[in-house]
Amino acid sequence: MERIHPLAADADVSPEELAVAQAAGALAFGRLDGLLAGLTDIEKRLFCVGLLREVLLAALAQAGFTDATLRFHAWFAGLDRGPQETPLTCCSAYAVVRALLGELSHHPWEPLADAAQTITLAARFGADRPAHAEDALGDEALAKAADLTKQASMNDDSALPFAGLARLNALLRADPLFAPVERAVRSFSLGGREVAVEQAAPRTPLWAVDAALGRVLSASGTWVHAIPCPGAVTAEALQPQLWPGERALLAVRSLHLSITRICALVDQARRRAAIVGGQLGHLRSSARAPQVWIFLAAFAPLGLDQMVSAFGVSRRGTYAIGDALAAAGLARRASIKGKVLLVAEERRHVPGEIPQDQGSPLPHPALAEFDAAMAEIDRLLSSNSGQL
CATH class of the missing domain: 1.10.10.10 (Winged helix-like DNA-binding domain superfamily/Winged helix DNA-binding domain)
Incomplete structure (x- = not known):
C-alpha cells in the first residue's frame, strides 16, 4: 500500500499561508545579502571557509553518508578512511568533495574561490583512494545542475526568485538524474512465507543543485553573490503527489532554513573576527x-x-x-x-x-x-x- 505523504490533502494550501512563507523567505534573503555586503575582509574569509565546511558536510549527508561528520576531521587530515558507502549512495564521498571543491574553486566571488583553493591544497581526502570511473558522477551532477539552474533563471523579470524556484522544481522532477527514485521492494522467504520489505530509495545528487542554487536567486536580483545554499533542495519537495502550493511551500521553507543557517555562519564569522583581531590584529x-x-x-x-x-x-x-x-x-x-x-x-x-x-x-x-x-x-x- 502506498504511503500517504504528510502534506498530501484533499485541497491545496491556502494562498495566504504560501504568501506568508514567501514573505518570510524574502526577508531572510534580503537580510543575508545585506550581511554579506557589510563584511570586512577577515570576516569574509572566515565566513567563506565556514560556508564551505557546511556545504561539504550537507552534501555528504544528502548523498547518504551518515557518518561524514564523525569522520570528517580525521579523513580531511588523511588519517582515516572516508565515510562509509551504502546501497543508498550513488557515488563515493571522495567524488562528492572533489567535485564540489573543483567547482567552487572557480566561483566568481573571489573570497569563496580562494577559500576553496586553500582547502583543496590542504585536503588529504583522497590520500588512500585511487581515482575510479564512478567518481565522474559528481562532475556530471554539477554540470547538469548548472544547466538546469541556468534554464530556470532565464527571462526572470521578477524582483523575487519564487517563479525561478518553481521552474527549477519542475525541471528537477522531469530530470532522470535528480527526480526522486521509487522505493524498492525486496521479497524473501521466512518460515515458509514470502515476506516483502520496502527498502529506502537511493539518493539522487541534489547536493549539486544546492551548490548552483544561488544562480537562481542572483538572477532575480535577490542576491549579489550566487553562493551555494546547503540543504536547500530536498527530495520531499519533488514528490509527485504534492499539490502545486504544497510543493512551493516545502521549497521555500527548506530554502529559508538554509538561509537561516548561512546567516548564523555570518554571525559566527564576526565573533571569530573579533577574537583574531584582538589577539593578532597588530600583524x-x-x-x-x-x-x-x-x-x-x-x-x-x-x-x-x-x-x-x-x-x-x-x-x-x-x-x-x-x-x-x-x-x-x-x-x-x-x-x-x-x-x-x-x-x-x-x-x-x-x-x-x-x-x-x-x-x-x-x-x-x-x-x-x-x-x-x-x-x-x-x-x-x-x-x-x-x-x-
Whole structure:
C-alpha cells in the first residue's frame, strides 16, 4: 500500500499561508545579502571557509553518508578512511568533495574561490583512494545542475526568485538524474512465507543543485553573490503527489532554513573576527598566523604537512606558527593516530582581563618576532626580484 505523504490533502494550501512563507523567505534573503555586503575582509574569509565546511558536510549527508561528520576531521587530515558507502549512495564521498571543491574553486566571488583553493591544497581526502570511473558522477551532477539552474533563471523579470524556484522544481522532477527514485521492494522467504520489505530509495545528487542554487536567486536580483545554499533542495519537495502550493511551500521553507543557517555562519564569522583581531590584529595582513587560525577555527584542524601545502610556509615556519598561536591561547597541539594536528582554541574573556573593546592587547613576543622575520623575507625577495 502506498504511503500517504504528510502534506498530501484533499485541497491545496491556502494562498495566504504560501504568501506568508514567501514573505518570510524574502526577508531572510534580503537580510543575508545585506550581511554579506557589510563584511570586512577577515570576516569574509572566515565566513567563506565556514560556508564551505557546511556545504561539504550537507552534501555528504544528502548523498547518504551518515557518518561524514564523525569522520570528517580525521579523513580531511588523511588519517582515516572516508565515510562509509551504502546501497543508498550513488557515488563515493571522495567524488562528492572533489567535485564540489573543483567547482567552487572557480566561483566568481573571489573570497569563496580562494577559500576553496586553500582547502583543496590542504585536503588529504583522497590520500588512500585511487581515482575510479564512478567518481565522474559528481562532475556530471554539477554540470547538469548548472544547466538546469541556468534554464530556470532565464527571462526572470521578477524582483523575487519564487517563479525561478518553481521552474527549477519542475525541471528537477522531469530530470532522470535528480527526480526522486521509487522505493524498492525486496521479497524473501521466512518460515515458509514470502515476506516483502520496502527498502529506502537511493539518493539522487541534489547536493549539486544546492551548490548552483544561488544562480537562481542572483538572477532575480535577490542576491549579489550566487553562493551555494546547503540543504536547500530536498527530495520531499519533488514528490509527485504534492499539490502545486504544497510543493512551493516545502521549497521555500527548506530554502529559508538554509538561509537561516548561512546567516548564523555570518554571525559566527564576526565573533571569530573579533577574537583574531584582538589577539593578532597588530600583524600585517599577509601574516601566516591569522590565516592559519582562520582555517583552524572555521574548517578543521591541520597537520604540519597540510600547513606547508596550503599556506606556503616551511616546516620550520609551521612550528613557529604553532608556538605563536599556542602562546596566544588560540590553538593547541593534539595527537591523533600518531600525527600531530594544530587545533583551534577560541579564546574567551578572562575575569580581570581588559575587554577587547576597551584596549588593545599587547602583541605576544613570539608572534611579533615571527611576523618581523616574514616581513624581512618579503623585503629580501622584493629587492632580489628588482635586480633581475
